[in-house]
Structures are given as structure tokens and as C-alpha cells.
Amino acid sequence: MASAARLHRIGILLPALSLVLNVAGCTAATENSPEEHRGIHVYAAASTTDVITAIAEQFTAETGIKVVCNFASSSTLARQIQNGAPADVFLSANVLWMNELQDIGAIYAATRYDLLGNTLVIIAPADRSFTLDIRQGENLAEVVKGRVALGDPEHVPAGRYAKQALQKFGWWEQLQPRIVAAMDARAAVGFVARGAVDAGIVYATDASSSSGVTVVSPIASEFHDPIVYPVASTTNSSLDAPRFLKYLRSDEAKPIFQDAGFVVLH
Secondary structure (H helix, E strand, O other): OOOHHHHHHHHHHHHHOOOOOOEOOEOOOOOOOOHHHOOEEEEEEHHHHHHHHHHHHHHHHHHOOOEEEEEEOHHHHHHHHHOOOOOOEEEOOOHHHHHHHHHOOOEOHHHOEEEEEOOEEEEEEOOOOOOOOHHHOOOHHHHOOOOEEEEOOOOOHHHHHHHHHHHHHOOHHHHHHHEEEEOOHHHHHHHHHOOOOOEEEEEHHHHHOOOOEEEEEEEOHHHOOOOEEEEEEEOOOOOOHHHHHHHHOOOOOHHHHHHOOOEEOO
16 A cells, blocks of 8 residues: 555556546547647546547537547646637536636637536445534544545645535644645545545545545535535637537536536526
């Protein structure tokens, strides 16, 4: 098992890497692709990997327009867009990174809308779960003696929300030395599923996508800022970008989001 220090370094260093996923419905771009054939480049928060992949596949089947997906933490994607990455659509896991791009004129504000909501849960490895009754005043820092994974609060929206909740509960000071900061929301789930840590605080949608974890307790929304996923087209977007933005709020896409546990806000 890796040491806490090593895991922490992994969580801090990896956000610099781009996570381009070549999965069904999300094809890989090539450097020699002509601009008119590059498809729609969607830069989406890692926690939306499964749903955006499924929707992209469905969209391509219906329209013939290919979708090129890049999934990573919202901060990593925002920095890539700021540095000129060929994004057409940006789907962020919080409003802060979208606001930053809007402030510098990198997105079309008129196309922006709030697409999804989510919730936080405390999870444990499936083979060594524990009980925690927050309503009875039980303290995660006392129940769990080992490490706790969450998205890096400095860069990852899920980690930022988790830190807010830990501070509200009064657990942050005790847990901070044992926090494993993951590169994105999905990576935090992976640490728990592999048993590298004893608990995690993640999105409910990510927890439900892994058979290697079990949900110990939900975290009520009043303990953190609202979890909102805004989406918009960039100022360098292709002519097909509005079609995908419209499709994300369509009757065809809605059940895919809902089946994964997202709250559809539009």
C-alpha cells in the first residue's frame, strides 16, 4: 500500500495531465485533422464521464457529428481552455471555473445555463465499511482512524464542497493531516475502491458507478455550496456546438442524467 505522502503527491501532481478518454461516442482527435472535420470538442468535468460519453454516442448516432471528449477536473479543463485548447463546449462541476472563463471572455455568456445538480456522500471500501450517524453527532475523524480521500480542494470542485462540509461539521482540523487529495472526483472514488484509503467524500453519482465502494452516509446540501454544473460554448466554438448544447437539455439526454443520479436543472 502506498504511503499517505506518496498518495498525496500523486493527487497534487496529476491535475497537470490532460485526461483524454477514447471511449464509445467520444472519438480521439488527431493533430492532422482538418478544422472542418474535427467534430465537437467537449471539455467536461470528470464526474460526468459516463453520462457525457453515453450522450455523445447517442448524439453522434442521430446526427453523424463526431464528439471529441476531454474529461478532467474542472480547473484543469478551464486552464486548458485559457491556454487555447480547441474546446467547443465546457461543462464545469462548479460555477467558479465557468465564471473565470466568462470574466476573460472565453465563453459565450448567452449560451450558458445550469445543466445539473449533484450531492455528496461519505463512502468506504465495499469490503470494510463502517457506520456513521451524523445526526447523532458522530465524528468521521474519530470513527475512521486512517486516510480519507477527496478531490484536491484547491483545484477540484468535489473536493472544495467536501472541505466546506468538513469545516461545517468541525472535522477539518482533525482530518486534514490524513486527507489524500485526488486529481479529480473519479480518482477519489478509485482510492477508496482499491482500499488505499479508509473513507472518501465524493459525489453520489460517482459512488453509484463503482462496485468497489459502499455509501456510509449522505451529506445534506446545507453543509456546502450548491453543487451546480454550468455548461456553455466557448468563443472559439464550431458551428455545431449549439446543437450539442441543445441536445444536453433534450428529452433524449434527460433520462441518461437521471438514471446516473444527477439532478437535471434545466
